[in-house]
Each structure stands twice: as structure tokens, then as C-alpha cells.
Amino acid sequence: MIPLLFSPDTDHPLFAPLCRGLHAEPGQLEQRRFPDGESYLRIGNEINGRPALVLAALSRPDDKFLPLCFLCDTLRELGASQVGLVAPYLCYMRQDCRFHPGEAVTSRTFARLLSEQIDWLVTVDPHLHRYHNLDQIYQVPCTVIQAAPLLAQWLRDHQEKLLLVGPDAESEQWVAQIAAESGHDYVVGEKQRRGDRDVQVSLPVLTAWRDHSAVIIDDVIASGQTVLQALSALHAQGLQRVDCAAIHGLFADRIEHRLASHGLRRLITTNAVAHPSNTIDLSPLLLPPIRQLLNN
Numbered sequence: 001m002i003p004l005l006f007s008p009d010t011d012h013p014l015f016a017p018l019c020r021g022l023h024a025e026p027g028q029l030e031q032r033r034f035p036d037g038e039s040y041l042r043i044g045n046e047i048n049g050r051p052a053l054v055l056a057a058l059s060r061p062d063d064k065f066l067p068l069c070f071l072c073d074t075l076r077e078l079g080a081s082q083v084g085l086v087a088p089y090l091c092y093m094r095q096d097c098r099f100h101p102g103e104a105v106t107s108r109t110f111a112r113l114l115s116e117q118i119d120w121l122v123t124v125d126p127h128l129h130r131y132h133n134l135d136q137i138y139q140v141p142c143t144v145i146q147a148a149p150l151l152a153q154w155l156r157d158h159q160e161k162l163l164l165v166g167p168d169a170e171s172e173q174w175v176a177q178i179a180a181e182s183g184h185d186y187v188v189g190e191k192q193r194r195g196d197r198d199v200q201v202s203l204p205v206l207t208a209w210r211d212h213s214a215v216i217i218d219d220v221i222a223s224g225q226t227v228l229q230a231l232s233a234l235h236a237q238g239l240q241r242v243d244c245a246a247i248h249g250l251f252a253d254r255i256e257h258r259l260a261s262h263g264l265r266r267l268i269t270t271n272a273v274a275h276p277s278n279t280i281d282l283s284p285l286l287l288p289p290i291r292q293l294l295n296n
Contacts, residue, residue: 001049001050001051001081002023002024002025002050003022003023003024003025003050003051003052003053003294004024004025004026004027004045004047004050004051004052004053004080005018005019005022005024005025005026005027005053005054005055006027006029006043006052006053006054006055006071006075007027007029007054007055007056007057008029008031008056008057008064008067008068008071009055009056009057009274010026010029011274012055012057012274013271013274013278013281014055014086014088014271014272014281014282014283014286015055017281017283018053018055018086018283018286018287018290021283021287022053022287022290022291022294024053025045027043027044027045027052028043028044028045029041029042029043029044029071030042030044031067039066039067039070041067041070041071041074043071043074043075043078047075047078047079047080048078048079049079049080049081050079050080050081051080051081051082051084051294052075052080052081052082052083052084053083053084053085053086053290053294054068054071054072054075054083054084054085054086054118055086055087055088056068056085056086056087057087057088057089057272057273057274058087058089058090058091059089059091059248059250059273060250061091061092061110065110065113065114068117069113069117072085072117072118073117082119082120082294083117083118083119084118084119084120084121084122084290084293084294085114085117085118085120085121085122086122086123086286086290087121087122087123088123088124088248088270088271088272088273088282088286089123089124089248089250089272089273090121090123090124090126090127090134091110092106092107092109092110092111093107093126093127093128093129093131094107094127094129095107096129096130096131097130107131107137108137111134111137111138111139112137112139114138115138115139115140116139118140119140119141120140120141120142120143120293121134121138121140121141121142121143122142122143122145122286122289122290122293123142123143123144123145124144124145124146124147124247124248124270124272124282124285124286125144125145125146125147125148125174125219125247125248126144127219127220129170141293143289143293145282145285145286145289146177146285147247147270147272147280147282147285148174148177148178148181149181149285150270150280150281150282150284150285151174151178151182151217151245151247151270151280152177152178152181152182153181153182154245154268154279154280155178155182155184155215155245156181156182156183160212160213160241161211161212161213162182162184162185162212162213162214162215163184163185163186163187163206163209163212163213163214163215163239164178164179164182164184164185164186164187164214164215164217165186165187165188165189165203165214165215165216165217165230165234166186166187166188166189166217166218167188167189167191167201167216167218167226167227167229167230168188168189168190168191168201168226169188169190169191170219171188171217171218171219172188174217174218174219174247175188175217178217184215185209185212186217187203187204187206187209189201189202189203189204189230189233190202191226191229198225199225199226199229200229201226201229201230201232201233202233203230203233203234203237205237206234206237206238206239207237209239210237210238210239212239213239213241213242213243213265214234214239214241214242214243215242215243215244215245216230216231216234216242216243216244216245217244217245217246218244218246218247219246219247219248220246220247220248220250221244221246221248221249221250221251221255221269222250222251222252223252223253223255224251224252224253224255224256224258224259225255227244227246227255227259227264228255228258228259228262231244231259231262231263231264232262235263240263241265242263242264242265243264243265243266243267243268244259244264244266244267244268245268245269246267246268246269246270247269247270247272248269248270248272248273249267249269249272249273249275249277249278250273251275256275256277268280270282
């Protein structure tokens with residue numbers, strides 16, 4: 001049966017290639033806000049017995065989660081045979097333990113609430129730190145896609161001598177894999193975080209790579225302060241040609257403009273979250289697991 005693909009953001013860059021690759025029918029949604037701020041939603045397709053997919057950009061999720069729940073619940077009520085969620089960026093992963101008494105462990109709460117709405121989840125490089133996998137907190141089958149091979153391919157296609165730079169220990173897992181697959185050298189820095197927007201990055205001595213261009217590699221650019229500090233540290237050691245490649249570009253406070261004004265040459269992101277810097281298309285990696293889940 002032909003699946004339906006819905007998205008609250010029909011202009012998301014992954015919507016069209018996923019529709020084509022899955023031979024899915026675009027879902028018709030009417031959405032608006034009542035004057036008091038409540039959500040109105042109406043589905044324009046015949047649902048009964050058909051599989052339904054939802055593509056959701058879960059950056060800045062507090063405004064999006066309740067409408068997503070309304071959509072998934074309505075699809076179930078109208079008789080969808082399954083409701084699968086494709087969330088290229090998965091939010092609420094940072095608070096994975098109680099760092100101070102009384103804090104909400106929001107990753108667990110969000111996972112429990114979202115699991116109630118869907119039958120399965122496909123996502124790209126969630127920010128796993130203290131969790132080994134999503135099955136520790138999600139109650140539905142989860143498929144995690146690694147974007148590193150696409151970043152490595154993009155880097156292999158460039159003939160410059162490159163030094164890949166991981167700004168902190170958390171980034172080493174991506175940088176090491178991408179360096180191995182692309183054939184470039186890499187280094188990893190150290191980061192001290194004093195607040196959400198207050199970080200300091202130090203790098204090892206880079207004398208051996210003075211004639212290289214540098215590419216800062218990270219999974220998520222949110223406040224962008226880590227990238228900004230890494231950029232300054234590279235400039236201080238004489239590396240002036242600096243790019244940044246990230247899987248998820250959230251860009252709070254329009255930080256991409258500050259990065260450019262501080263000398264970042266180029267910004268590369270995947271199309272997990274829509275942004276002018278989107279350079280790498282995730283759909284070739286997303287299509288096979290989605291097809292498999294639909295068939296199951």
C-alpha cells in the first residue's frame with residue numbers, strides 16, 4: 001500500500017527526496033493557530049489502513065512537540081496501519097542525568113512521551129553521551145543513521161591538504177571516523193564549559209600543519225561558542241583557512257554571522273535541519289532503513 005508522508009514543515013529539504021525515494025504520497029495538512037494560541041490541525045488524505053510517516057524537524061522543539069502529538073494521534077485515530085517518525089535531528093538529548101538536585105532529566109521524559117505517539121523512529125547521529133543507545137530511553141524500535149560517511153565523501157572530493165579538528169573529547173568519535181575514511185590528519189582539542197554560552201577551547205601544537213587548511217568537525221552547532229573558540233585557537237596558531245562541517249546546524253542567536261565575521265571561510269551542514277549552509281543530502285542514508293521499517 002502506498003505510504004503517506006506528512007511533515008509540519010513541507011518545505012523541509014528532505015521532504016521531496018523522501019517522497020520520491022519512497023514513492024510516497026505527500027500528506028495534506030491544514031494547520032493554523034486559534035487566536036488564543038491553541039493549534040488547529042486537519043488531515044486531507046484518506047488514511048484508513050495506510051502506513052503513515054511523519055518527517056519532523058525537532059530543532060526548537062517546545063513549539064513543535066504538541067502539534068506533532070496531535071498529528072500522530074489523529075493518524076492513529078483515522079486508522080493508519082503504522083505511524084513512523086523520521087526525525088533527522090533528535091532533540092532533548094543533552095540532559096541525560098541529574099547534574100544538580102531537583103533537575104528534570106528531560107531526555108528520559110521526552111523519550112517516554114514521544115514513544116507513546118509512534119511505532120518506530122529513525123534519526124541521525126543523536127547526541128549520545130551517557131547513553132550507549134536510544135533503546136535505553138525509547139520504548140519503540142529506533143534506527144540511528146551515521147552521517148560520517150557522507151561527510152568523509154565530501155572531504156575526499158577536495159584536493160586541499162586538510163587538517164580535521166575536533167574541538168573536544170566528545171567530537172573525537174566523529175572526527176576519527178571521518179579522518180580514517182577521508183584520508184586526512186586530525187587533532188582533538190580540550191574544552192572547558194562554564195555555562196551554556198561560555199566555553200574555552202585549547203588545541204595541541206599545530207606547527208606540523210601550518211600549510212594545511214583546517215576543518216572543524218562537530219555533531220551539533222547550537223550556540224556556536226565551541227566552534228567560535230576553536231576558530232580563534234586555530235587563527236592564533238597561524239591556520240587562517242578554516243571551514244566548519246557539522247551534522248546538525250541549529251545556529252542559535254544567528255551565530256553563523258558571527259562565525260563569518262570572525263573569519264570562518266565556509267560552513268557545511270547536512271540537511272537534517274533546514275539552513276542555507278545545507279550541503280550534504282541525508283536522503284540516500286535514510287531511505288533504506290525507512291523502507292525496511294515500512295515492510296516490517
